[in-house]
Amino acid sequence: MQPFSAHFTSAKHEQELLGDQQVLALIAFEEVEAEPSADPRRATVALHQLGSPPKLEVWRSETAVESGVRGLVSFSRNDRVLFGHVAVDEREFPGLEAASQHAYEAILPFAAEMGFPYYLRIWNYIPDINGEEHGMERYRSFCIGRHQVFERFAMPEQRMPAASGIGTRSGKLLVYFLAARDAGIQLENPRQVSAFRYPPQYGPRSPSFSRAVVKDWNGSKHLYISGTASIVGHESQHRERVLPQLEESLHNMRTLIHNAQANHGVKIRTLAELSQIKVYVRDARDEGKIRDHLYAQVGEAAPVIYLSGDLCRGDLLVEVEGLYTG
Numbered sequence: 001m002q003p004f005s006a007h008f009t010s011a012k013h014e015q016e017l018l019g020d021q022q023v024l025a026l027i028a029f030e031e032v033e034a035e036p037s038a039d040p041r042r043a044t045v046a047l048h049q050l051g052s053p054p055k056l057e058v059w060r061s062e063t064a065v066e067s068g069v070r071g072l073v074s075f076s077r078n079d080r081v082l083f084g085h086v087a088v089d090e091r092e093f094p095g096l097e098a099a100s101q102h103a104y105e106a107i108l109p110f111a112a113e114m115g116f117p118y119y120l121r122i123w124n125y126i127p128d129i130n131g132e133e134h135g136m137e138r139y140r141s142f143c144i145g146r147h148q149v150f151e152r153f154a155m156p157e158q159r160m161p162a163a164s165g166i167g168t169r170s171g172k173l174l175v176y177f178l179a180a181r182d183a184g185i186q187l188e189n190p191r192q193v194s195a196f197r198y199p200p201q202y203g204p205r206s207p208s209f210s211r212a213v214v215k216d217w218n219g220s221k222h223l224y225i226s227g228t229a230s231i232v233g234h235e236s237q238h239r240e241r242v243l244p245q246l247e248e249s250l251h252n253m254r255t256l257i258h259n260a261q262a263n264h265g266v267k268i269r270t271l272a273e274l275s276q277i278k279v280y281v282r283d284a285r286d287e288g289k290i291r292d293h294l295y296a297q298v299g300e301a302a303p304v305i306y307l308s309g310d311l312c313r314g315d316l317l318v319e320v321e322g323l324y325t326g
């Protein structure tokens with residue numbers, strides 16, 4: 001059996017879900033957090049969710065979970081999978097690079113100590129991602145901080161997790177993750193230069209992530225697809241044209257899905273079979289046309305949420321990520 005599955009559900013079920021010991025993780029999307037939750041299984045992403053009624057992301061475990069807080073990390077786990085999150089208040093640091101370093105220094109040794117040394121998927125929510133700091137775009141400072149910690153803990157390229165790096169307009173630096181006792185399989189996309197090999201024009205330290213990760217949970221295989229944008233080679237495509245950017249992102253995702261199916265035996269053939277899709281939209285006014293276009297591509301089958309957020313290159317207008325849990 002698979003250790004967990006991912007869904008979206010109405011936010012009105014939150015209290016009920018927190019009473020359920022099989023809920024491994026509950027991710028809420030609120031630009032301003034109502035009140036920080038005392039439950040370590042709950043994390044809040046500081047992004048406004050477009051459309052209503054708002055949904056929560058729920059990861060449901062096959063068995064009851066154990067949860068707690070250790071140092072900076074709030075976590076929950078079952079026998080096979082570990083979820084955790086860290087929020088860092090940048091004001092306590094000289095800048096985003098140091099804050100990012102601090103977050104990753106808390107995370108990297110944590111999962112190993114818990115017996116889950118393999119990171120499968122990481123989400124990074126970065127305040128003011130396109131702003132400037134010390135003469136550099138803040139996303140690049142974030143990449144430097146993350147890179148330094150990955151290097152210090154000798155994280156090999158082929159073990160880099162799938163990831164998302166999205167900008168928020170408020171709140172703390174938030175990092176949440178999924179880790180396992182055994183390694184996943186890294187997928188790269190032949191249409192794209194691997195992010196960890198981007199040339200230096202995108203920043204002094206390249207972004208540390210894989211395009212996707214396949215995890216075989218005793219025969220039941222999951223696919224975790226990174227934030228996927230309109231990038232071919234290493235260059236952004238379709239400047240100022242949001243629908244062609246969306247189409248290019250979907251093309252990149254379909255390439256990963258095909259590879260996962262054909263070469264790694266993941267039982268997914270199309271975008272419509274994803275368990276969940278998140279679409280990050282830079283300009284909320286583009287929501288309607290993005291929705292219409294995606295609906296024409298995937299229909300009603302795949303659950304989708306739309307979040308208003310900034311993207312790690314100033315010229316990207318939309319980014320899409322997906323999770324397949326069978």
Ligand code: 3EB
Pocket residue numbers: 124163164165195207208209226227228229231312
């Ligand atoms: C890209 O392909 C778009 O820094 O963790 C996508 C997914 C992107 C993850 C990250 C960045 C990250 O380069 C940006």
